[in-house]
Amino acid sequence: MKARTFALFIAPSVVLMILFIALPLASVLVQSFYNTRQVFEVVQVENCTPGFLTSVCTTEERSRPKLDAAGRPVLETTFVGLDTYRLLLQPEAVAQALSAGGGGLPALFNLDFYRALRFTLTFTLLTGPFVIGIGLAVALAVNGIVRSLRGPVIFIMLLPFIITPVIGALSIRWLFIGDGILTVALEWLLGRDLSLFAEGWTLEILMMLYRVWHVAPFAFVVFYAGLQTVDQDTLESAIVDGASRFERLRYVVVPHLMPLIVFVTLINLMDSYRVFEEVIGFSSQAHRISLQYLTYSYLTPDETGNRAISRASASSMLTMIGIVFILIPLLVRTWRDHRVTR
Amino acid sequence: MAETKALRAPLGLKLGNAAFLAVWIVVALFPLAWTALMSFKAPVDALSANPLRVIFGPVTWEHYKAVWITHGFYRNFLNSLLITAGVVTISLTVGTLAGYALARARSNLAFWILITALVFRALPHSVLVTGYLPPFLNSRELLMPLWDAPILGWILHLFAPVPPTLYGQPWAIILVLVSINQPFTIWMMRSFFMNVPHELDEAARVDGCTHFGAFWRVIMPVMWPGVITTGLFSFLLAYNDYLVTALLLDAQSQTMVPAISQFLNRDTRASDQIEAIAAAVSITAPLFVLVLVFQRQLVSGLTAGAVKG
Numbered sequence: 001m002k003a004r005t006f007a008l009f010i011a012p013s014v015v016l017m018i019l020f021i022a023l024p025l026a027s028v029l030v031q032s033f034y035n036t037r038q039v040f041e042v043v044q045v046e047n048c049t050p051g052f053l054t055s056v057c058t059t060e061e062r063s064r065p066k067l068d069a070a071g072r073p074v075l076e077t078t079f080v081g082l083d084t085y086r087l088l089l090q091p092e093a094v095a096q097a098l099s100a101g102g103g104g105l106p107a108l109f110n111l112d113f114y115r116a117l118r119f120t121l122t123f124t125l126l127t128g129p130f131v132i133g134i135g136l137a138v139a140l141a142v143n144g145i146v147r148s149l150r151g152p153v154i155f156i157m158l159l160p161f162i163i164t165p166v167i168g169a170l171s172i173r174w175l176f177i178g179d180g181i182l183t184v185a186l187e188w189l190l191g192r193d194l195s196l197f198a199e200g201w202t203l204e205i206l207m208m209l210y211r212v213w214h215v216a217p218f219a220f221v222v223f224y225a226g227l228q229t230v231d232q233d234t235l236e237s238a239i240v241d242g243a244s245r246f247e248r249l250r251y252v253v254v255p256h257l258m259p260l261i262v263f264v265t266l267i268n269l270m271d272s273y274r275v276f277e278e279v280i281g282f283s284s285q286a287h288r289i290s291l292q293y294l295t296y297s298y299l300t301p302d303e304t305g306n307r308a309i310s311r312a313s314a315s316s317m318l319t320m321i322g323i324v325f326i327l328i329p330l331l332v333r334t335w336r337d338h339r340v341t342r
Numbered sequence: 343m344a345e346t347k348a349l350r351a352p353l354g355l356k357l358g359n360a361a362f363l364a365v366w367i368v369v370a371l372f373p374l375a376w377t378a379l380m381s382f383k384a385p386v387d388a389l390s391a392n393p394l395r396v397i398f399g400p401v402t403w404e405h406y407k408a409v410w411i412t413h414g415f416y417r418n419f420l421n422s423l424l425i426t427a428g429v430v431t432i433s434l435t436v437g438t439l440a441g442y443a444l445a446r447a448r449s450n451l452a453f454w455i456l457i458t459a460l461v462f463r464a465l466p467h468s469v470l471v472t473g474y475l476p477p478f479l480n481s482r483e484l485l486m487p488l489w490d491a492p493i494l495g496w497i498l499h500l501f502a503p504v505p506p507t508l509y510g511q512p513w514a515i516i517l518v519l520v521s522i523n524q525p526f527t528i529w530m531m532r533s534f535f536m537n538v539p540h541e542l543d544e545a546a547r548v549d550g551c552t553h554f555g556a557f558w559r560v561i562m563p564v565m566w567p568g569v570i571t572t573g574l575f576s577f578l579l580a581y582n583d584y585l586v587t588a589l590l591l592d593a594q595s596q597t598m599v600p601a602i603s604q605f606l607n608r609d610t611r612a613s614d615q616i617e618a619i620a621a622a623v624s625i626t627a628p629l630f631v632l633v634l635v636f637q638r639q640l641v642s643g644l645t646a647g648a649v650k651g
Contacts, residue, residue, distance in 0.1 A: 005553045006452070009443035012436040013524055014455065020521030021462050024473025031476070138366055144359045153363065155637055160370050162633050162640070164582040164599055167622045170606075171377040174619060179391040181376065213369065218644060225645035245355070274466045277584055280603070292585070295468035299475060299589055309476055316469040323464050334460065338453055 032084055032313035038306075039074040041066040084314040088113045113315065116294040120322075123208060123290070124272045130212045131268050132261060135219025140249075142220070143227045154221070161217035169281020172210045173197075200287035207278040207288065215271070219264045226260045227253070262333075269326045291319045374626070381405060381620040385612035388619070405613065405620035409605070415621060417594075418601040421512065422581060425597055428516035429580035430573050433527055436520065437576075438569060441531025442557055446543070456532070459525035467522060467585045474518060478508040478590060510592035518586060523579045527572055530643065534568030535561070571643035574636055581629070598625050 040063045048057040065073045090111055097107035109115050142153055160168060175182040176196050187194050196202040230253055238248050254261075276292040279285055285293065298312035379396060380388040387399025409415045444452050477484055485505035489495045498505075508514040538561055546556035562569075581599075588600035602625065605618035633640065 002553075003449075006443050006447050006449070009439045009557075010455065013440035013528055016436060016517070016521040017459070017462060017524050020474075020518055021465070021470060021524075024470050025465070026473075027477070028469060028473045031472070134366075137362065141359045141363045141366075144356065145363065151637070153367065154641065155633060156367050156371055158633050158637065158640060159374060159630070162578065162629050163374070164584075164625055164629065166582075166584050166599055166602065167625055168373075170602075170618075170622055171373040174377055174380065175373055179389065181393055181396070184391045184393075213373075217370070221641055221644045225641070270464045276466075276468070280584060283606070292466050292468045295466075295472060296585060296589070299468070299472060307475065309472070312468075312472045312475075316466075316472045319466055320469060323466065327461060327464050330460065330464075331457065334457060 028313045028316050031310055032317050033079060033081060034077050035080045035084060035310045036075055036077045039066040039076045040064065080310070084310045085318070088311065088314050088318065112289070112294060113318070116289045116291045119204070119288050120273060120275060120291045122204075123211070123275050124269060127208050127211045127215070127272050128265060128268050130208075131215045131219050132264060134212065134216040135264065136223050136257070136261075138216065138220045139223035139227055140253075142224055154224075157217045157220055159217075160213050161215070161221075163214075165214065165277035166281050168214050169207075169210050169278050172206065172213070173282050176206060197282075200284075203282055203284045203287050207275075207282055207284065210278060210281070211272060211275070215268060219268075222260050222264055223257055226257045230256050266326075266330050270323075273322060273326060291315070291322070295319065377619055378623050378626075381616065381623045383616070385616050388616050389612055405616045406624070408613070409617050409621045409624065413605075413617070415598070415601070415624065418596055418598045419624075421591075421595055422597040422599075424512055425516055425519070425587070426577055426580040428513065429519045429523070430576045432516065433520045433523055433576040434569060434573050437524060437527035437531050437572065438562075438565070439557075440524075440528045442535050442561065444528060444532045445535030445538075446540075456529065459528055463525040463529070467583075470518075470522060471586055471589050474590060475509075478514065481505060481508040509590060510595050512591070512595050515587060515590050515595075518590065519580050519583065520576075522586070523576055526579075527576060530572045530575065531568065534565060534572070537568075538564055567639065567642070570636070571639040574632070574639055575643055577632070578629075 042061050042063050044059055045062050046057055046059045048055045068074050090113070093111055094108060094114075096102045097104065097111075109118050138157065142150055142157075145153070163171075174180060177183070183194055183196060194202075196206060234252055235248060238252050243251065274292055275290040276296065279288065279290055279293040285297070289297070295312050295315045298308040298315060301307050376396075382401045382403070382405075383396060383399040384402055384404075387395045390396060390399075410419075444456060482505050489498050489505050506514075542560055542564070543556045546560040547553070551559060583597075584599050587597045588603075591597065591600070598621075602618060602621050605614060605621050
């Protein structure tokens, strides 16, 4: 393909990605070093109350937002360097929490950023093994049933994956909230009262349960497709060599699926690091927030209609650092493939 | 292919297998089925601690009526329809062209575009929205110089007397979602085009087609399964999005998924909660149909990126 034709075919896509991904990214980086706020001016206000003979007047100083000619508040943008990052990371509070008699980790996790970071990392690391394990088990099980049943079973399996994440989280929430059917069942089993939405750790478990329920079908479909290409000859020679069922799984099937397991793990790391919809669906913000939710909450207008853009930018940038760590193995792998195929 | 006897599972394993699958099917289906069931019941039955009352309580359509008519959910539905249709159309047009070029190019530039797209695919959407919000809110002032420019300004004046405020504009959000989805789309399209043999375009070129002609007359007709699959995933991204639409659209142009929070934050009466459930079921119903019709394409799409590495 000639360079000119290539450029013509690819131009619309590249222009869109530059305009709506690369440029916003650069602007977030710049925004995180600046702070925009309203300019306030101090005015002298004279209040007079009618009194006998003369009215009583008091003068007080009041600050109010400065307005421009059109009646809109005047905004002022100043370069603040790393101040916004300091505001988020609160190094003094961290030092205090970790010093002797400071309260240790629990005190640290009272700070919004560390609370979000702790939850996001726990969530990312704990859900992965379950997604892989359940996906593999279900794929093996579906592979073991009659061919005619496989279609309908795959259809049902796909539903939790295809459902809107917020709605999926809500449907799990409704099973457990208040006197939801599963809470009632659990109470009956345990013989005690439960309120799963009043405490952080129970909410956290529910959120992880939802995630595994939602993503396991993806792992299942990928592994199931991989199982169709297992070399039958290798399997048969393993049988001739006297390998048991488990040994065949361990030494033939799993090694064959290994590239897929790595693929699903990486995709799952990327996606669960972006955990957000769970917080909305379970309304867990009082107990548990994620890094994306932290940025989202800064971007939502507060009571006065202001959005904390510079804080959102700084927390976005901090979130990105994590993404870089997750991406390194993926990029190394793609680079190696590229070298091999060329 | 006949399986050898040794490969066949013993009865015990078969039963265990079936039992495990049965449990997982219940786990997969139960939350959705139960939610759907609750949406048709009066609050007393739906929120009752006794499951039998939820199952056998009288059926009512009242909550759906309240959601769709009284609370005007149909407006959100129309917004969702507009946004998803726009995203799927533009995403496929742009993505197909790029995917084809990337599958046929051997240059280093193509490789770096793909790598950059991979990095972009991993970006949390909140990061991008942080970048969009200030310019979207102030786009009128920001774009004013363009409207005042000598010749360009005259052309732009034909479309709008003043620059638009991009915040709350459906077409702006369509472009945003298309771009966010573009990295994924071009990777998937590329993997489908890789399966179409080179010889096909070469034969068309020999017969005198231009490059675009070869692409349009020869390659596209065999690419429809790939296009449908990629379109499905674009649809899902646009339809399921919460974060971007919640922050960049206003109340009038709001789509269904973020609009559901208005039912959640209000649950003071018992019927409010069931209305939220009815809204949730309304959002899920089209997806259910989608899986029913396009199951094969969905499965092929999920495995396209993975199996070939």
